[in-house]
Amino acid sequence: MKVRLFFATDVHGSEVCWRKFINSAKHYEVDVLILGGDMTGKAIVPIVDEGAGRWQYTMQDVVHNMQGDDELVLNERLIADHGYYPIRMTHEQVQDLTAHPEKLDELFKREMRGTVERWVQFADERLAGTNVQCIVCPGNDDTDDIDEILATSKTITVGEGNVIDMAEGYQLVSSGWTNLTPWDTPREEDEPALKERILSVVAQATAPPDRLVLGLHAPPYDTQLDVAPKIDWESLTVKGQDTAHVGSSAVKEVIKEVQPLLSLHGHIHESRAAERLGRTLAINPGSSYVEGTLSGVVVDLDGKSKVKRYRLTMG
Amino acid sequence: MATNAGTQPPAEQTLFVRKASGLVKGWSTGDGFRYSFFSTNIFLGIWGFLYAVFIPGGSVFWSIIITTLFVLLEVVVYSGLISAMPRAGGDYVWQSRVFHSSVGFIFGATGWWFILWLWIPIYAALCVNSFIKPILRILGAGGSADWLASKNGVFVASLATIALATYLVAVGMKTYARFQKWALWIGLAGCAVAAILLLVTTKAHFITAFNREALHLYGTKDAYAATIKNAGAGMPSSMFAGTFKETLKLIPVMAFWLLWPVWGATLYGEVRGAKDFRKNIYQMAGGLLAAVAIVIAFLFLVTKTMGWAFFESSANGYMGVLYAYIDPSKVVGGGDYLSPTAMTAWIVNNAAFQVILIAVISLLVFGWWGTVFLSSTRMIFASAFDRILPERVAKVTSGGVPVYALLLMAIPSIIVSAFYAYQPSFVQLTYDATLVIAAMFFVTGLAFMVMPWRAKAIWDNSALPKGKFLGIPWLAVVAAIYSLFMLGNLVAWFYDKTNVYGVGYKNKNSMIFMGILYVAAIVIWIVAWAVRKRQGMELEAVAKEIPVE
Numbered sequence: 001m002k003v004r005l006f007f008a009t010d011v012h013g014s015e016v017c018w019r020k021f022i023n024s025a026k027h028y029e030v031d032v033l034i035l036g037g038d039m040t041g042k043a044i045v046p047i048v049d050e051g052a053g054r055w056q057y058t059m060q061d062v063v064h065n066m067q068g069d070d071e072l073v074l075n076e077r078l079i080a081d082h083g084y085y086p087i088r089m090t091h092e093q094v095q096d097l098t099a100h101p102e103k104l105d106e107l108f109k110r111e112m113r114g115t116v117e118r119w120v121q122f123a124d125e126r127l128a129g130t131n132v133q134c135i136v137c138p139g140n141d142d143t144d145d146i147d148e149i150l151a152t153s154k155t156i157t158v159g160e161g162n163v164i165d166m167a168e169g170y171q172l173v174s175s176g177w178t179n180l181t182p183w184d185t186p187r188e189e190d191e192p193a194l195k196e197r198i199l200s201v202v203a204q205a206t207a208p209p210d211r212l213v214l215g216l217h218a219p220p221y222d223t224q225l226d227v228a229p230k231i232d233w234e235s236l237t238v239k240g241q242d243t244a245h246v247g248s249s250a251v252k253e254v255i256k257e258v259q260p261l262l263s264l265h266g267h268i269h270e271s272r273a274a275e276r277l278g279r280t281l282a283i284n285p286g287s288s289y290v291e292g293t294l295s296g297v298v299v300d301l302d303g304k305s306k307v308k309r310y311r312l313t314m315g
Numbered sequence: 316m317a318t319n320a321g322t323q324p325p326a327e328q329t330l331f332v333r334k335a336s337g338l339v340k341g342w343s344t345g346d347g348f349r350y351s352f353f354s355t356n357i358f359l360g361i362w363g364f365l366y367a368v369f370i371p372g373g374s375v376f377w378s379i380i381i382t383t384l385f386v387l388l389e390v391v392v393y394s395g396l397i398s399a400m401p402r403a404g405g406d407y408v409w410q411s412r413v414f415h416s417s418v419g420f421i422f423g424a425t426g427w428w429f430i431l432w433l434w435i436p437i438y439a440a441l442c443v444n445s446f447i448k449p450i451l452r453i454l455g456a457g458g459s460a461d462w463l464a465s466k467n468g469v470f471v472a473s474l475a476t477i478a479l480a481t482y483l484v485a486v487g488m489k490t491y492a493r494f495q496k497w498a499l500w501i502g503l504a505g506c507a508v509a510a511i512l513l514l515v516t517t518k519a520h521f522i523t524a525f526n527r528e529a530l531h532l533y534g535t536k537d538a539y540a541a542t543i544k545n546a547g548a549g550m551p552s553s554m555f556a557g558t559f560k561e562t563l564k565l566i567p568v569m570a571f572w573l574l575w576p577v578w579g580a581t582l583y584g585e586v587r588g589a590k591d592f593r594k595n596i597y598q599m600a601g602g603l604l605a606a607v608a609i610v611i612a613f614l615f616l617v618t619k620t621m622g623w624a625f626f627e628s629s630a631n632g633y634m635g636v637l638y639a640y641i642d643p644s645k646v647v648g649g650g651d652y653l654s655p656t657a658m659t660a661w662i663v664n665n666a667a668f669q670v671i672l673i674a675v676i677s678l679l680v681f682g683w684w685g686t687v688f689l690s691s692t693r694m695i696f697a698s699a700f701d702r703i704l705p706e707r708v709a710k711v712t713s714g715g716v717p718v719y720a721l722l723l724m725a726i727p728s729i730i731v732s733a734f735y736a737y738q739p740s741f742v743q744l745t746y747d748a749t750l751v752i753a754a755m756f757f758v759t760g761l762a763f764m765v766m767p768w769r770a771k772a773i774w775d776n777s778a779l780p781k782g783k784f785l786g787i788p789w790l791a792v793v794a795a796i797y798s799l800f801m802l803g804n805l806v807a808w809f810y811d812k813t814n815v816y817g818v819g820y821k822n823k824n825s826m827i828f829m830g831i832l833y834v835a836a837i838v839i840w841i842v843a844w845a846v847r848k849r850q851g852m853e854l855e856a857v858a859k860e861i862p863v864e
Contacts, residue, residue, distance in 0.1 A: 016863055023863070043332045044331040059329075081776055082776060091327065094327055181336050183334050185334055224709075273696075291400055292772050292775075309850055313857055314412065315860055
């Protein structure tokens with residue numbers, strides 16, 4: 001029997017993208033939903049109290065002024081859909097956070113946890129009573145405590161470091177860890193350690209390669225899936241039009257050695273592509289979370305040993 | 316990793332960022348400026364002025380100014396779309412998203428893919444006539460220059476262009492990007508030298524120098540006077556002279572040069588992450604205005620040193636022979652293109668200096684034309700990912716070469732180049748190269764105009780200014796005006812009663828050529844739709860919005 005997967009990744013705190021991800025089960029009539037990592041947002045947008053019911057925030061160099069609660073709530077929603085955390089605060093609180101990084105860290109943790117808790121609740125409401133399997137794997141930008149919150153869900157299975165059974169004997173091997181980045185993110189390590197980590201999870205799989213799906217956040221190195229603007233690691237600036245392959249050689253080696261049926265990746269938002277590596281179809285659907293658009297891929301497995309078809313989506 | 320989500324902290328922090336991938340500064344405004352400047356290529360402008368001889372009653376100067384003002388609206392429209400949907404594939408993606416998959420493919424494929432086949436021989440002709448032939452003549456290789464003007468020569472030059480463009484996309488873009496940087500500055504330095512030459516040279520000195528070189532290279536005596544006498548009938552005496560009505564007719568001519576500051580549209584998604592609306596405007600408008608400023612300065616210098624009547628007569632001599640309304644024996648070199656670059660270099664009576672100056676200035680063209688296939692491959696990739704084209708089309712070799720996408724560009728380009736070289740009437744389809752892209756730009760303008768309603772979620776989620784004019788977002792108003800401008804151009808090209816642009820309904824070849832392009836795009840989409848339907852896949856569903864609530 002055919003099994004249909006929907007895979008999306010890198011929603012980075014976007015409220016609208018998470019809702020779309022959960023709703024995509026019905027929209028694309030899929031059996032399995034897989035989120036490939038990087039759930040949490042990257043930034044807090046302070047909405048500053050200017051007094052007399054006036055508020056102001058700046059996003060992408062545009063200054064937004066609001067008057068009254070209705071406008072405030074609407075703009076908070078827009079910021080959250082964008083993937084950022086909107087926080088109301090005074091000028092004094094902004095300065096306090098600027099001066100005290102530890103307070104900022106605490107605020108980030110609180111917002112990330114709060115958002116994921118709300119997302120879990122939404123997923124449980126929507127997916128309860130359906131036969132949809134929902135697998136969520138954090139990515140390199142997600143802190144460890146996210147896994148614990150996801151584990152409280154009644155409908156979500158946590159992917160990190162696990163082998164997860166799917167319909168028709170397919171299995172998903174999942175990890176959100178990546179090779180080193182210039183940002184020193186929570187889940188990254190050098191290539192040998194990453195390879196060892198992935199192989200240790202693969203070793204737990206009992207399905208044959210032609211029924212095995214890898215869900216690895218980092219894309220394989222030197223493919224169409226891992227092209228990003230070239231960055232100076234010191235200044236964190238983009239080097240003109242130059243691009244570079246920034247994926248993981250460990251991931252590529254594992255794919256070549258194991259030759260699973262399908263390999264799903266994310267991490268590099270700009271590198272939306274599909275490529276065959278030997279018998280394996282590797283896909284990175286990219287990410288357009290900033291637009292509030294959910295980039296994904298619908299994959300039909302034939303119930304045997306082949307990917308029947310796939311289509312990249314922008315929903 | 317996103318590319319420009321982070322900013323430097325201002326006096327009071329407006330954004331707190333944590334350790335997360337992608338928090339980098341976007342690529343520099345200078346990089347974007349350079350791309351737009353190259354694309355609004357000043358030599359495409361000078362080459363395009365040739366066609367102004369068909370509308371002698373219009374003012375070249377004012378047509379440039381008016382067209383530039385409207386193209387600034389284009390810059391706003393494209394900056395907005397790039398900011399709201401920064402995706403590789405550009406117009407194809409935006410139109411698919413706002414209207415329908417079929418609309419995006421039909422206009423995207425014809426505008427960013429098929430019609431680029433015709434740009435190949437146009438690029439080749441521009442380079443050969445403006446730079447290579449003049450250099451060969453100065454070096455005493457007149458025979459080779461004549462051969463390059465022959466049918467075989469035009470075809471071989473086109474093949475060389477195809478080979479270079481293919482090579483660059485296949486393996487050499489990084490090196491080429493570095494070459495572009497140097498090419499811009501060296502080419503501009505050459506232009507500065509040429510400008511100084513034109514500035515300090517009197518008209519009398521120029522006439523003497525021109526006559527000397529024309530006699531030496533072509534054997535024509537008193538060539539300056541002969542050019543005006545034999546090819547100057549009806550030509551304007553000033554770049555300002557002209558009626559308003561005729562000046563408006565020149566706008567579609569200027570569009571051939573000025574529509575392209577947004578040429579990088581299909582690339583923005585993957586390499587730039589350019590979500591900053593204002594920065595996009597600065598980059599593209601900067602490139603456009605710099606090119607216009609240089610060309611206008613050049614035209615003033617031409618007027619002062621060469622004389623406007625002579626400049627127009629020399630252009631008319633070339634076009635007259637090409638379009639067979641002037642006897643070749645009556646004009647210098649039998650109708651050889653008198654490249655303004657070469658004529659400027661001739662001021663100095665030194666062959667080595669002349670060759671070096673022309674070669675240096677030519678870098679402004681060679682730094683640009685290599686990218687002719689780049690945008691096309693991105694559009695092909697995007698439609699392959701959307702499953703309109705087969706998966707195979709987006710395949711790359713182990714060395715990273717998008718071999719099938721390149722073949723889809725290179726092979727038809729060879730066929731079109733053969734027609735261009737061996738079918739004399741095919742050269743008259745030059746404006747089709749602009750028309751088909753302009754049609755795509757027109758639909759993109761409409762897409763941005765209706766975006767606040769048709770793609771409300773994307774509009775609301777974008778950082779675009781949401782100010783309104785009479786209750787309508789002012790950006791939609793800008794898009795409406797721009798769309799009207801493009802529609803005006805399309806009408807002028809199509810309903811061309813006097814066949815002045817040569818690609819309207821009176822030119823059967825043009826209608827057939829464009830008809831083939833559009834029918835091919837429609838057929839491909841319908842076949843893809845039917846095949847995917849049979850496979851249980853809805854093409855329309857690719858971009859169908861997933862419910863939020």
